[in-house]
Every structure is written in structure tokens, then in C-alpha cells.
Amino acid sequence: MATDYDAPRKTEDDSESIEALKERVPDKMSGSVDVEDSDNPSGFELPGADLSDVDLDVVVLPPQEDEFTCVECFLVKHRTQIDHQTSIGAICTECA
Numbered sequence: 001m002a003t004d005y006d007a008p009r010k011t012e013d014d015s016e017s018i019e020a021l022k023e024r025v026p027d028k029m030s031g032s033v034d035v036e037d038s039d040n041p042s043g044f045e046l047p048g049a050d051l052s053d054v055d056l057d058v059v060v061l062p063p064q065e066d067e068f069t070c071v072e073c074f075l076v077k078h079r080t081q082i083d084h085q086t087s088i089g090a091i092c093t094e095c096a
Contacts, residue, residue, distance in 0.1 A: 066079050068089075070089075070092040073094070
């Protein structure tokens with residue numbers, strides 16, 4: 001049997017009114033705010049907030065044997081990015 005795709009596909013289940021459909025959809029402009037933020041469950045910090053009581057644990061590694069510090073941009077980079085050496089140190093390809 002061939003299907004006529006241009007014919008309207010209305011069934012008895014599709015007889016709901018637009019008002020009934022609008023009642024099932026939540027109002028996006030309502031005043032309710034989602035308090036729980038899944039990305040930041042502990043809340044959020046405002047800019048300029050006092051963070052003096054917060055302890056940060058940071059491990060700082062010294063430059064490795066295959067790394068150098070560029071004397072122009074002061075970034076630690078891999079030795080493959082050395083462009084040339086000067087009397088004060090190495091310069092990376094981006095700064096050259």
C-alpha cells in the first residue's frame with residue numbers, strides 16, 4: 001500500500017485543543033527560579049567575596065628536563081618550541 005505523505009495525518013488522539021496543550025507545558029516566564037545548580041552544588045561566589053578563609057592545595061612542579069622558560073613571555077614550554085638561544089636564555093617560536 002502506498003503512503004500519501006501530503007495527506008493530513010490527523011488521528012483521533014490529535015484532537016486535543018491548543019488550550020489543553022498549553023496547560024501541560026510549564027510556563028517558562030514564571031517567577032520560579034531553579035535554586036539548585038548542578039555545575040556548582042555548593043553555591044556561587046560573588047566577585048569581590050572574601051575568600052581569606054579558603055585553603056587551596058596547589059602542587060607546583062619545577063621545570064622538567066625537557067622544558068625551558070622563555071625569556072620573552074616567561075612561559076614554561078617544551079624544548080621543541082625553542083627558536084633560538086640568546087645570552088640571557090632561550091626564546092620560544094611564538095616570541096621570535
